[in-house]
Amino acid sequence: MRLTNLPLNTLKEVPAEAETLSHQLMLRAGLIRRLASGLYSWLPIGMRVLQRIENIIREEMNRAGALEVMMPIVQPAELWRKSGRWEKFGPELLRLEDRHQRKFCLGPTHEEVITDIARHELKSYRQLPVNYYQIQTKFRDEIRPRFGVMRAREFTMKDAYSFHIDEESLLRDGYEVMRSTYDKIFTRFQLKFRIVQADPGAIGGNRSEEFQVLAESGEDKIAYCDADDFAANIEVIELEPPNKTRGLPTQTCEIIKTPKIQSIEALSKFFKVGPEKCLKTILVQGSKSPAVALLLRGDHELNATKAERIDAVASPLRMLNATEIHEATRCEAGFLGPKELDISIYMDQDASLMSDFVCGANRTDYHYRGTNWGRDIEPPEIIDLRNATTGDPSPKGGGPLSIARGIEVAQIFQLGKDYSEALEATVLDDQGKKRTIEMGCYGIGVTRIVAATIEQNHDNRGIIWPAAIAPFDVLIIPINLDKSCRVREAADTLYCNLIDAGLDVLMDDRSYRPGVKFADADLLGIPHRVVVTESAWDKGKVEYKNRREDDPQLVPFDQLVELLRDKGD
RNA sequence: CGGGGCGUAGCGCAGCCUGGUAGCGCACUACACUGGGGGUGUAGUGGUCGCAGGUUCAAAUCCUGCCGUCCCGACCA
Numbered sequence: 001m002r003l004t005n006l007p008l009n010t011l012k013e014v015p016a017e018a019e020t021l022s023h024q025l026m027l028r029a030g031l032i033r034r035l036a037s038g039l040y041s042w043l044p045i046g047m048r049v050l051q052r053i054e055n056i057i058r059e060e061m062n063r064a065g066a067l068e069v070m071m072p073i074v075q076p077a078e079l080w081r082k083s084g085r086w087e088k089f090g091p092e093l094l095r096l097e098d099r100h101q102r103k104f105c106l107g108p109t110h111e112e113v114i115t116d117i118a119r120h121e122l123k124s125y126r127q128l129p130v131n132y133y134q135i136q137t138k139f140r141d142e143i144r145p146r147f148g149v150m151r152a153r154e155f156t157m158k159d160a161y162s163f164h165i166d167e168e169s170l171l172r173d174g175y176e177v178m179r180s181t182y183d184k185i186f187t188r189f190q191l192k193f194r195i196v197q198a199d200p201g202a203i204g205g206n207r208s209e210e211f212q213v214l215a216e217s218g219e220d221k222i223a224y225c226d227a228d229d230f231a232a233n234i235e236v237i238e239l240e241p242p243n244k245t246r247g248l249p250t251q252t253c254e255i256i257k258t259p260k261i262q263s264i265e266a267l268s269k270f271f272k273v274g275p276e277k278c279l280k281t282i283l284v285q286g287s288k289s290p291a292v293a294l295l296l297r298g299d300h301e302l303n304a305t306k307a308e309r310i311d312a313v314a315s316p317l318r319m320l321n322a323t324e325i326h327e328a329t330r331c332e333a334g335f336l337g338p339k340e341l342d343i344s345i346y347m348d349q350d351a352s353l354m355s356d357f358v359c360g361a362n363r364t365d366y367h368y369r370g371t372n373w374g375r376d377i378e379p380p381e382i383i384d385l386r387n388a389t390t391g392d393p394s395p396k397g398g399g400p401l402s403i404a405r406g407i408e409v410a411q412i413f414q415l416g417k418d419y420s421e422a423l424e425a426t427v428l429d430d431q432g433k434k435r436t437i438e439m440g441c442y443g444i445g446v447t448r449i450v451a452a453t454i455e456q457n458h459d460n461r462g463i464i465w466p467a468a469i470a471p472f473d474v475l476i477i478p479i480n481l482d483k484s485c486r487v488r489e490a491a492d493t494l495y496c497n498l499i500d501a502g503l504d505v506l507m508d509d510r511s512y513r514p515g516v517k518f519a520d521a522d523l524l525g526i527p528h529r530v531v532v533t534e535s536a537w538d539k540g541k542v543e544y545k546n547r548r549e550d551d552p553q554l555v556p557f558d559q560l561v562e563l564l565r566d567k568g569d
Numbered sequence: 570c571g572g573g574g575c576g577u578a579g580c581g582c583a584g585c586c587u588g589g590u591a592g593c594g595c596a597c598u599a600c601a602c603u604g605g606g607g608g609u610g611u612a613g614u615g616g617u618c619g620c621a622g623g624u625u626c627a628a629a630u631c632c633u634g635c636c637g638u639c640c641c642g643a644c645c646a
Contacts, residue, residue, distance in 0.1 A: 009579080009596075009597095010607090011580060011581090011596085012580090012595060013581045013582095013594090014580095014581080016575085016581070016638095016639080019639085019640080036637090037637085037638070144640090146639090146640090263645095264645085265644080278644075280643085280644050280645085281643095281644070282643050282644080283643080294643095298644070301645055301646085302643080320643080323571095325643090334643095335644090387645095479604080479605065480604060512604095512607090513603075513604055513605085513606085513607085513608065514604070515604090515605075515606035515607055516606085516607050517605095517606085517607095518606045518607085519607045531605080
């Protein structure tokens with residue numbers, strides 16, 4: 001591809017809409033353009049990256065014996081009613097009507113459709129196991145799309161669904177095969193990632209793991225222990241009761257005026273104590289009552305899944321807003337506490353170990369300090385309510401956990417029979433008896449991988465593509481090609497040679513000054529750069545530089561192809 | 570959904586408070602110079618100032634409503 005044939009508009013300035021680095025670089029390098037909130041067009045260079053990613057996924061999926069299909073994006077409500085998800089899925093599911101007022105939705109995922117296919121196509125245990133996959137557009141009407149294609153409403157996903165006669169086959173021929181296939185795929189993408197235990201969430205099912213690309217900007221937090229190989233999303237870690245006892249009271253409980261001190265941070269500053277000495281009181285919607293109070297240590301985070309397990313708490317979990325908090329407590333948010341609070345209260349294990357702590361007084365602008373369980377407040381019911389954090393013991397016993405941030409790029413589930421039962425997908429077994437099919441499902445966020453890759457591979461000048469998914473293998477930059485027909489001829493020869501050698505070649509034949517071309521080269525991040533100048537060419541040489549290296553080297557023209565092969569992935 | 574910010578040329582922004590000729594930088598076009606890290610000059614192209622209503626002799630500017638977009642959302646970060 002010659003750049004004179006590819007309208008490329010790189011931006012010097014950072015578009016105001018872009019928050020994260022990957023988003024900024026994707027816009028600046030001309031990979032994507034935003035059409036509306038959470039909706040992006042992929043321009044030629046971005047499209048090439050997507051295709052490379054898709055091709056690697058296809059190769060590995062096919063190698064694992066999976067079968068590619070394609071299912072409609074628009075799906076009938078009827079099917080979703082059968083699985084129960086028409087009601088269960090929230091406003092994320094975009095619902096629409098056709099001209100006959102029949103109801104449809106845009107597929108956020110395809111369990112229903114694939115199960116319907118399985119129900120019609122799979123009749124005998126002898127046809128199992130089978131794994132269907134597709135690479136296709138999904139739509140989820142996210143509350144708040146953000147970070148460009150990282151959390152978009154429309155996105156490309158590779159989703160696979162496997163069907164098995166029993167759980168053993170599901171685990172062995174489905175789940176484990178996909179797990180190792182994904183491992184190969186992400187290794188080929190040259191990403192640093194971890195496989196972590198995950199919450200099965202909205203998709204349903206039993207066992208589930210996520211593939212998390214490690215990045216500071218990641219939305220997920222993962223906990224790991226290098227000593228015993230444990231790794232999990234912090235949401236799913238069950239915490240044992242702490243092996244400690246509560247400190248004895250040393251202070252008297254007194255009420256203190258704390259005007260406008262409404263955050264743990266402010267409290268901790270005001271009282272000059274650490275956040276672990278402040279009690280956090282969170283009001284959530286109750287299942288039978290308007291409000292339920294949850295107590296946590298100030299430095300801990302509430303775990304939504306754990307909270308939802310409490311019968312008295314409404315599911316899905318919803319925090320009360322300022323008005324509701326006032327109705328329930330006659331007091332402003334920020335001054336809530338368990339003392340004389342007349343609603344159901346649950347407290348986290350670690351909160352129960354606090355002593356001489358600060359908590360709200362249920363009176364606007366007042367807090368208690370020197371509060372102690374038993375003496376000042378009857379302790380409420382104690383349960384595990386919080387997310388794991390740095391230093392918590394690994395459930396496998398190897399030592400303390402560390403926390404890292406990750407971008408979820410894939411998730412695999414043992415679905416079991418939820419969908420096959422609801423949609424009556426059965427086969428006959430070797431006894432001629434009807435058996436409900438066991439299912440697994442396996443997703444990869446294709447478009448999100450592009451963003452995740454850039455998060456992990458960039459410098460202050462631009463993107464640095466891993467060779468496997470770069471839009472092009474080599475970029476040729478002829479210097480002064482308008483003035484020198486020798487440079488033009490040399491570049492053309494080189495261009496043809498590299499293409500003949502099977503490489504994807506981009507040539508910057510625009511009549512710009514070198515600086516512009518170098519800057520664009522760095523921004524675009526193509527792995528290999530070859531500069532053609534008159535003086536080097538006269539010696540039969542060209543200049544080679546890897547995007548990751550600082551210094552170029554002169555290479556004899558006839559050795560270039562070989563060098564690129566060696567340096568290739 | 571709630572709170573806040575922003576909508577002025579393709580992009581980044583100023584002008585708005587205090588109403589009176591719509592501006593700057595980048596990009597784009599032409600020409601000249603320049604030619605190894607986003608160069609210089611000259612001349613240009615490009616705007617229903619988000620939309621609708623109102624106030625006024627006069628509205629990008631003041632008022633009302635709507636729309637779009639971004640950020641934030643619990644004593645979370």
